[in-house]
Amino acid sequence: MKAMTWSDRLWTALFVLLAGFALLLLVAPSLVVIAISFEPRAYISFPPSGFSLKWYQSLLQNRQLTDSIWVSLTISVYVALIGLVLGVPAAFAAVRGTFPGKASLNAFLLSPQMMPGMVIGIASLFFGAYFAFRASNAMLVAALSVFCLPFVIRITMARLAGLDPRLDEASANLGAGKLETFARVTLPQLGPALLAAGAFTFIEAFDNVTVALFTSDVRGRPLPVELYYLVQNDSTPAIAAISAIEIGLSFLVMLVVARTVGLERLGR
C-alpha cells in the first residue's frame, strides 16, 4: 500500500471526526434517556445525580402505563399479522402475476409509505366518522395496517423477486401440488424475509404516534399516545424509564432479525 501523505491523513481524520459526530447525534439521545432513567430525584436532569431503579418500579405501579403497554403490544401483534396476511399475497401478485395495470397496482400498494402518518391518521378518522365509527383501537389497527403494509410488501417482494420461478416448476415436475410447493419450496425460502417483515412492522406499529394520535381509543390508549399526554402534564424520569425499556426492546428485536435474517435485507 502507498504511504499516506499528510493531506491524506488530514482527510481521514476529518472523515472519522465527521462520522463519529454523526454517530454521536444518532446514539446520544438514547444514551441520555437511559442515563436519566436512573435519576433518583423526581425531576429530569443530566447527568443523573445518582443511581436508582425506583422509576422502573414506579412503572409497575402505574396502571395507566402498564395497561397502555399491553394495548400497544396487542395492537402491534394484530398489525404485524394483518400486514403479513395481506402483504404476502399482494407481494406474490406484484412479482409473479401477469395482469394489466400491474405497475400502477404496485405503486398504489406502496403509496402509504410515501404519505405522512398524520395524513393517514386524519384520513382514517374522517373516513371512520363518515361511516359513524368512532376513534377506537380497532380503527387504529386498521389505519396502522394500511400504514405498515408497504414494509411487508417491499421486504417480501425483494425476496420473491430473487426466487427462481423454475423451482416451482421443478417441484410440480416432481409431483407436488401448488400448496405443497408453497409449503416445501417457497415458504422455507421466504421464511426469513417474513420474520423480518413481521418484526419491522411490529416495531413500527408499537412506537407509531402520528397515526395513533388521531385514531386511538380515548380510554385504553396505546403507549406512545399515553406517553405523549404524560410528558405534557408532568416530566418525571418515569418517562425516561419507559423509553429506556422501549429502546432495549427495539434493540433486542433488531438483534434477533440481524442474527436470523441479516439487517441488509430490510433495506432492499
Add this chain to the structure above:
Amino acid sequence: MPHIVMESIIKSYGDVRVLDGCSLSVEKGQVMTLLGPSGCGKTTLLRTLAGFVEPDAGRVLVGGIDITALPPNRRSVGYVFQNYALFPHLTVAENVAYGLKVRRRPGPEIKDRVARALDIVSLGPLGDRYPAQLSGGQQQRVAIARVLVLEPDVLLLDEPFNALDAKLRLSMQTELRKLIERLGITSIFVTHDQSEAMMLSDQVAVMRAGTFEQVAPPLAIYDRPANPFVATFIGRANILPVGLRAGAVVDFPAVVAERPDGPADLIVRPENLTLAAGRIDPGTGQSGPPGTVLFAIAQGPTIEYEVDAGFPEPLRVTVNRRSGEVPLAAGSPVSIGVIDPAACRVIERGTP
C-alpha cells in the same frame, strides 16, 4: 406403438405462433433430440410435454394415454432444467428425496432409493452438501438423480450441458448417454448444438419457426438433409443453383436427379467435393466445373478451399491433407469433382 406421441401441437403467445402444428413420435427407449436455433420453439415443445405449457391445440400421448389435460405434477415425466433448478435450501440428498417425500413413501424406502440414485450418478458421498457447494457438473448430476429416483416413463432435458465448460461437457455427454442406454428410458433432449445432437441421439428432429424440417437418425440427416436449412444447420454445405438436363446436373454430370429438366438447387457438402490442380478433360464422369482457388487454409488434417467455379457464391471444398502437403496458391486453376454423387441432393430451386 410409439411411446411418446405429439399430435399437431399449436401454441401462440399473442400474435407469435411458437409451435405451428408439431407432430412427433418417439419409440420406447429411444433418445430424441430437438435441434434448432434459439427461438424455434424447441423448449416450448419440451415444456408442453412436461405440462408447463398448455397447448392451444393438439394432443400429447405417453404410452397411448392422452395426458394433454393432466397438470404437471400428475405426469410421470422427469424434467432436467437448463439451470438445474435445484432447491437451494435443501441438501443434495433432500433434493433427490423430494419427489419421494411428496409421494409419501416410507422413510427407510426413501433413504434406500436416494442412496441408490446418488450412486448411479456417482454422488454418493456428497449427500449432505448444499447445491451452492457443488460444481456445475455435480449440480447437473443431482438434477438428473432427482428425476431418475422417481423412475419416470420419460426423461426430458432442456439444454442440460449449456452451463458446463467444453471439457466437462464432453465427458458428461458420454456419461449421460451410457446412463440412458443402461436404464432404457425414453428421453428427449433440447439443444442448439448440432454435435451434441449427433452424439446423443437415435433420432434428431430439426426445428425451425415452430415446425419440424426433418426428423431422422443423425447420420441420415447429415447425409441426406431435406433442405438447405437442415444442410447448413447440421454441418456445412454448398447450396448451388444448377441446371438439370436429361436427368443429370449439368455442371456435375455424375449427379443424377429424378426431376424434370430445368433449374434446380444442388446441396453438396464441402468434404464430398474434391479438387485437382490444373484442368482435367471434361467427360470423365467424375469431373465437375473448372475453377480458380480464391482462398485456402490448411487445418492440419484437412485443407479448406474457397473456389470460384462460376457460381454466385464461392464453392467450399474440404480435402484431406497429406503430411507435408502445402495448399494450392490463390489463383491456381483447378477442376472440381464430386466424390460420392449419391450423397448429393437435388431439390427445387429456391427451397429455403
